Amino acid sequence: MGISIPLVEKEFVAGFRQQKEWAGLIASAFFFGKVGSGLFIMSVFLPSRLGMLVGLLIVLVGKGGAHFLYLGRPWRFWRGMARPQSSWIARGIWAMGLMMVAGFAALSLPVGSSLYMPLTIFAVICAFVVAVYDGFLLTSSPAIPIWNTALMPVMCMFYSFLGGTTMVLFMTHMGFMELSEKFTAILPNLELGLLVANLLIVILFLIGSINTGSAGRESFDLLVKGPYAVPFFSLAIGVGLVFTLLMSIYAGPHASAGTVALITVADLIGHYFIFFLLLKVGVFKPVLGFLKI
Amino acid sequence: MRYGMVIDLKRCVGCQACTVACKSENGNGPGIMYTKVLDQVSGEYPNVRKNFVPVLCNHCKNAPCQRVCPTGATYKREDGLVLVDHDKCMGCRACYVACPYNNRIYLKRGKIKVGYYGKEMTPYEEVKYAEHQDGIVEKCKFCSHRIDEGLTETSCVQTCPADARIFGDLDDSESKVSRLIRSRGGRQPLCEDDTDPSIYYLD
Secondary structure: OOOOOOEEOOOOEOOEEEOOOOOHHHHHHHHHHHHHHHHHHHHHHOOOHHHHHHHHHHHHHHHHHHHHHHOOOHHHHHHHHOOOOOOHHHHHHHHHHHHHHHHHHHHHOOOOOOOHHHHHHHHHHHHHHHHHHHHHHHHOOOOOOOOOOOHHHHHHHHHHHHHHHHHHHHHHHOOOOOOOHHHHHHHHHHHHHHHHHHHHHHHHHHHHHHOOHHHHHHHHHHHHOOOOHHHHHHHHHHHHHHHHHHHHHHHOOOOOHHHHHHHHHHHHHHHHHHHHHHHHOOEEOOOOOOOOO | OOEEEEEEOOOOOOOOHHHHHHHHHHOOOOOOOOOEEEEEEEEEOOEEEEEEEEEOOOOOOOOHHHHHOOOOOEEEOOOOOEEEOOOOOOOOOHHHHHOOOOOOEEOOOOHHHOEOOEOOOOHHHHHHHOOOOOOOEEOOOOOHHHHHOOOOOOHHHHHOOOOOEEEEEOOOOOOHHHHHHHHHOOEOOOHHHOOOOOEEEEO
16 A cells, blocks of 8 residues: 655644744845855955955845844854864854954955955955855755755855855946956856856756655655745746846846846845745655555 | 664554653653654555654764754763753754754744743743753753663653553663564664664564
């Protein structure tokens, strides 16, 4: 006799179970972490000290604040640095802390000083870790198969670069940053390339998640057919990637400030919702999936 | 020495006596259960069957909750028990999402300030709730306090009227748990996750 295992809500029923603990605030922390570190990395290469500062502040206030609000015992946050040898959260806290120290120290120095470059390079390395560690954190959880894929850190990295590039374009068009001619020509094309790359990664992620076992399939169904399908296809994919891509192609490199602001908002909405929804559709396997009655 | 438990699914009658005994032993408030018995229904009318699946922390040898814990609050004792140091936990819930068995409980802030009869607590609740902290993650302790006192059974095992739960040393080949696993082919839940749990199910 076959057994059909349902997705359950009730406490005393066996079945697939959605995770409920990581949602809005964790998604916000991931979002601010990736956008801030992406902006910081991009600003170092341009270079723009204001961009670096804004990137640091987004990570410090946005990511740090969201984590602080989320913790059950926020004043014990410092304890989270205790086990970097095995925990990606600990590694992330270390990376974030060192990025802040090195980043602000670099900004306090004149550009030509002997310590400026080593501190900046170190801060960029830490920012890169901040951008991708969420992906490794999710991958390290064996309990939720849809997260347990090598594409997760790659997706985090590309979303971070996309968020950073979008923010740079926004700040440039709003008059907060000045780019050299070379970068003025490169950045819109980079944005287009990153949008296409992100769209491809999301498609690959979805294809891969079909074959991540029964719980992964439940997650996939929730995301593309279930209650999260509408926000996923409209906000994460439609607004965040397709609309942004079409607008970027249509507007071209000489888009007006209003158009760039619209593209930025659309991109950030998509960025937030894709990770929010991926957290929401996390499904645990049933404890006794093997049980045949 | 590695403490473990064997659960005989053919004997479990789904009475939830283990759930109540555990709550009573640990003084857990409303909605906090270290162990419980899940219903699993299968088949189609008129051939429908209901099985009962007792679940609790699996005290895994290769515990993902311990690996992901950033503070070191989740630790492993030499006798195989995976425990949580309440004073170290910061409530990040990484262990909650890493546990394949979904057997961790997050105590929301303010949750242990309310007893079973509203805000006014019974004397029992006042004493027992003081052993908990809100804003952290808790789980089954395999009654470590009872083991430390020299008792040989956890509260749920002692209470089970059907003798469906058996507690003992998995490293001792002559212990009752080892003999049962050998003779009836005990199965570890979700063993594909390489957690090596200390709970074995007999079906």
